[in-house]
Amino acid sequence: MRMFRNDYSEGAAPQILKALIDTNEEQCVGYTEGDPHCEHARELIREACQQPDAMVEFCLGGTSANVIGVTGMLRDWEGVICTKDGHINVHETGAIAATGRTVLPTQDTDGFLSPEEAEKVFRFQTSTGRHMTLPKVVYITDTTEIGGVWTRDRFDAIVDWAHGHGLKVFLDGARLASALTSPANDLTLPYIASRVEAFYLGGTKNGMLFGEAMVIMDDELRESFPFLQKERGGLMAKGRLLGVQFEAAFTPDAQTGEAPYWTLARGANDCALALRDGLVALGFEPYGCSDSNQQFFTVTPEQQEAFESASGCETFYALDDGRKVIRFVCSWATGRADVDELLALAKTLS
Template structure:
């Protein structure tokens, strides 16, 4: 499958700058397990972005990042509150449940976003030995439905969590798209808003592989290195992950790519809204569109431009744009939609 479709930003290739960075470090010998200068340089890039009072751990993938972040904050008798649509709830095969030992409490949401009012329904049983103890609220930015939390919304959730001696974990697999959408400093929706631990995504934004777990309070990360090792996420040749992040965070490349993906989604939205047989179901705030289309047309459309079905009962599908999506891709797909659906 070489033709660009709209299934996922995971389907895209690797940014040229990232590939060049990998090639540059691919010579000579370096200390393993993060003792190399490339890992140090990448951590410095993150400190430029978020401030110096942070702790950074590189891992292989997003599930690993989420597991390490959550495991470091919890004990097995704790519970984690999350949206019903969250990746940790739906798409990680129970890895967070198994490896943290925690109870996960999903809350039904319409737009992927938790609110203090929804969360408060689950804040009970504190100190009661028969009840799992709420410890973490996990939110996703951008959400699994492409929507975006504002800084004020995140701060309200963080304030509520900290009031109850709880922490906030953010799954930021597509954090770059949220920052680009809101046009704010990344700190405004992370550490300044009160987020305690962040899974910072790289793979969906042009890296070959790799994510980062960022602790905004180093006191919380005392055991993170042991959790990472036990979770089989400690990369021996860490320079190959780290150098990608250094490239991605240089000259705001991570934001340029996200802005482009968001722009392509807006272009697709504008054209799709002209087709009466398509119903867009969520606000288009990042790089994705969720839409209901005639079920009997889905397979034929997928054969030309592959995409995923989101809800097969409703005929709801998801179209995601990537750093390498072009206007020609959009125009070709829209022409196909018009041909089959109009």
Template structure:
């Protein structure tokens, strides 16, 4: 089977594995107090152009969302998100299990929410003490549909959040793909300027595991380590995270991860369109959504792994293909060839 199901099927980038093996027998202190974690954090701060921020290296995306949102919000406060947002549908109710309601907004058809939607939601809830209070806006870049927020959209959401006293939190699980997209106009150094907190994805961007949470709002830092400890998120062998991020953020390696995965996705997209099939969304990142007849989807499943997305009508469905740092061009071309001969 050739997998296009996700971007974490393989282990890790070769230079990550080499660095881990090279340091394997070193003895360091635990829980992120080691020199490698310090190196990783320093590399991230340089890359985002923000020395005066708090960086915590964590293991996974759902864990990072859970920790960040539950740490920041009071028990009666809620987070606003798209109805396709990761915290809305992919985390088994993790956020609401902490007692914080997710206020879901119907997305704009591209997986995004905008200021008008956010404002309407905020105004509805803000003055009724019987209801939860919106205190945070959650977005991701790319979105769950592979689309991108523009810089103007990010700035406008950020400005509104500041105006009404809400926090803006951005999920960057696939941030490498966003940064390398031909449609992107947001620099990595922009995120600290407009987000109270965001995370830089590693698990889906070439690491064995790891996400780098960045908190730029100073009032939100206090006690965060205690929150991670309380929820079992302090990795004893913390250096394993530090080593990986220190390597990933040498030169333009992070960008190159996104560049390769996007190039493979673009090649696949072009081939699918040439074969006469339609797009579910017009994505310029490493997630591609195609509409195929159901009988052809079943045949594809005999050789390829993909993610079923949704039923379009009685005869057709949308499925997702994801490319990664490890996707081989020959596998993409083989898939395209098979699509044309099904």
């Protein structure tokens, strides 16, 4: 059975891999600094974002992008607000804290950062003047840690709150392609780019071997990014490999007119939603509400063990009643036959 553990177990999507092979013997300058592939990829991304003046830079992976992007907008005494399950607070081994900066988590429980909970953190942190870390940046992810897709109303509410308090917004886009191709989505890439100070387009989790593309509108981050990227080990000597992948991902297909970046994500979403509908039809209980390529379900320990053994799904939470929350993830390489095989197994466990 194909594994449903994550969306980066496979190598690269065929069109990405072909681009790497076709350019393999080219000689380019290093560090993404002026090679034709990185420059073209930057142009394509600026066009897709409708931000002709945006700074576009390439990172190795999500943790590197988060650390450089967030800390590049913080001074020593400033911190970043996020949900308590936010990636920078849970799954990055204290990478933000290791730089001397502070993560300020809210008590939101659904993956979405709310103005109400952000306000509580802000008021507390500013209640005693210089004796506490001053909030400066708001960090959100689309999709959320449990697969949620931001709507425009929800997105505008937190961005409006942040800007109303003089804070900057950083959007972790490791799975932004999945979010923007979800049937639950009503945001557009240009709209996001017009409202936040910085965000990135995830490649690692959408058909590339590795890489994220940072889109920067903020002047402070424009200045700090090149130096922080080098200082923190995030600058790749063979930088053109990043440019080649994003160039291929954002070049529209000659037949469909759609860039592979969106086609690959839509395929993963379609499989994940078919899996969700099939599991619900068999009586399995969804955990949360995901309309993306990640699907979460509450199961018994016996079901968890069987699913994990067969499909590689991960266990995310243990509930107080003894049940487990497991996660299935579909990638660009997942097909409907793979979904059907997993549903056949699920039928024996329902």
